[in-house]
Amino acid sequence: MPKSFLIDTSRCTACRGCQIACKEWHELPANKTTQYGWGSHQNPQDLNANNYKLVRFSEHLDGDVIRWNFFPDQCRHCVEPPCKDMADMIVEGAVVRDDKTGAVLFTEASVKLSEADFEEVRMACPYDIPRRNENSGLMSKCTMCNERIHSGLQPACVKVCPTGTMQFGEREDMLKLAEARLESLKKDWPEAMLADPYDVNVIYLLIDTPENYHERSVAANTAGPMSKKQFFATLTRPFRAMKA
Template structure:
């Protein structure tokens, strides 16, 4: 399998949010009005105007508080289920050279929520005004002319990496070996199924915590990403450790 891939090494992420800002700047996406919702994560979730988000999770490991940071983005699935949803095949394109899954403005004429619910990672978001469905497109305009995606270019710690798929898979395996010396539970998440390969130091569910208010607006309940995806009828995929 050729094309491009990301390696996102979560053992190196400091939540500087440089990738999040760089994405906004390159894509000329406007800022969103936010408020304190009990987390340093900001904004609270992805949207049509925030297509990359560094998620913050606080978990207890061995009686100690541990911060986990997760740069969320489209995974650019090797076999993208979202691409099978639109009636018009031009609405979602699968670039043959890079493997990028690219949404076009024609998504505005499709069922945006059906596209979103088809995603195993709940990534796409519908613009409430234009109805266009938006997500990361791998900065394909930059990649096509030999540049790195904006998020990778901005990353100061080596968390974000990008290149030919074979090279990224090799780098992922090398870093996994090193990571296991410090983090015995370290694993690669979805290396075969996606072009965004995460190296996690802890079980993936630990990175996915949400505060979700109930219908009455009462005290929020803490739920995991796995539970959220179960609500949507989409399973979390396999991992390799």
């Protein structure tokens, strides 16, 4: 049975232990970071080839109260991944899905995606997750620590989380836990919700409206297997190739 994460944002303190554990496990190099003009403590500014996971900081006013929301962003490992659907139309095998764990993985074949091809794959993702490693040409994103799971271990980010924000296990168990936790939080946080729980294997529990976390905390409105633009692009691809 596929595995799933439950990420309970009500428990996240933005310690960023998950972000660092991910970098250490995958041996990803450091990024040069800076304090941004808008005053956020978030670093780096966005996901990139050296950060498969990023704790996003969102600050806003709730009446007269300043409210901070933290969002550990990563690949959602979609049940039916649109990035894979798009990649298969261009370079079959560039993106694969492990049926045993549900992990959506990039492969060495992803180097065959041109820059324009990669952008089409990225656009297919309703959460804007895939990034391209400019040095290697490989697609870069969370792997669910798939090799750890097959060895009976938890993902590195889950292992180090000190507050219980992250849970990991069988998908059915995580959905039950998510529903139970949501029911409990609804009493104090009426806006609480689960973000796309039946479409993804990384289930976020939000206690505020999605836009107060991150613009892609839930699937983009145009999300689906592909947008109209992407669909028509695939129809014209053979003609573009013949013309070239």
